[in-house]
Amino acid sequence: MHSPRLIATAGRGTTLALLAALLLTGCGNGSPGAGGGDSAAPTGATSTGTTAQPTSPAPDASPASPTTPQSGSPSGSESALPDDWRPEEPTVLATGQKVPEDYEPATLEHPARNVPKPVMPAEARDETEAGAQAFLDYRLAAQWYAFQTGDTSLIRDVTSSSCSRCADQRTRIERNFGPNRWMVGGYEDAQILPDSFVQRPTGEYTLPIDASSAGVMVIDNGDIVSRQLPYDDENLLDVSLTYGNGRWTYVTASPRGKL
Numbered sequence: 001m002h003s004p005r006l007i008a009t010a011g012r013g014t015t016l017a018l019l020a021a022l023l024l025t026g027c028g029n030g031s032p033g034a035g036g037g038d039s040a041a042p043t044g045a046t047s048t049g050t051t052a053q054p055t056s057p058a059p060d061a062s063p064a065s066p067t068t069p070q071s072g073s074p075s076g077s078e079s080a081l082p083d084d085w086r087p088e089e090p091t092v093l094a095t096g097q098k099v100p101e102d103y104e105p106a107t108l109e110h111p112a113r114n115v116p117k118p119v120m121p122a123e124a125r126d127e128t129e130a131g132a133q134a135f136l137d138y139r140l141a142a143q144w145y146a147f148q149t150g151d152t153s154l155i156r157d158v159t160s161s162s163c164s165r166c167a168d169q170r171t172r173i174e175r176n177f178g179p180n181r182w183m184v185g186g187y188e189d190a191q192i193l194p195d196s197f198v199q200r201p202t203g204e205y206t207l208p209i210d211a212s213s214a215g216v217m218v219i220d221n222g223d224i225v226s227r228q229l230p231y232d233d234e235n236l237l238d239v240s241l242t243y244g245n246g247r248w249t250y251v252t253a254s255p256r257g258k259l
Helices: 012-021 129-149 153-157 164-175
Strands: 045-047 181-185 188-192 205-213 216-220 223-228 231-244 247-255
Touching: 129 153, 129 164, 129 181, 129 188, 129 205, 129 231, 129 247, 153 164, 164 247
Parallel strands: none
Antiparallel strands: 045 223, 181 216, 188 205, 205 231, 216 223, 231 247
């Protein structure tokens, strides 16, 4: 079961950049605050205040993605984010695990508590389209876990060591956790488009996805120091996976058609 899709107010160009920063963690070249994939990590973060303004990307959030916009309105939005806006947290992870009742989302006063640790479903080890989808579901749940806790070990275990941007994103997530600093949100969803499960001659699977993100915030000493808009788009990203020794590995993500 997947979390509700969230509609972004950003324009397509900005959404692409955010995706680069968010979705599949680590794919983009610098993303805001959390995440770790070779493709996207949160990138279009905005500073807080009565009027959100562009700032450097918050901690890495998710998969690889294009570069963060260097100019424009906050996070590419036509208007500032409301002061009371916060990312929506899931009640059920993409892996099908129900979020326990004792889970406490992060607030200005404390980081998230009793965060459920994702468990990889057996199907995520099958070299099938359903298996690839289950693997992506697990990786995004693992990414959310990293945003919530600062523990990036789960996404590291399923990501190629060749993805330097994924490693950079994990580092950014880890640096956003300390005695008085943590992250909020970071939940993403990725659906492989139908009839696209084709293996390349090189052995990799390059899969177009329909992606969405609930957005991300970074809290430091009780203040929101960066925020990123949610997004939802069908035509932004391709993800690259390899399969071997009975398991999938996440390689990277890129704007549609660039891999």
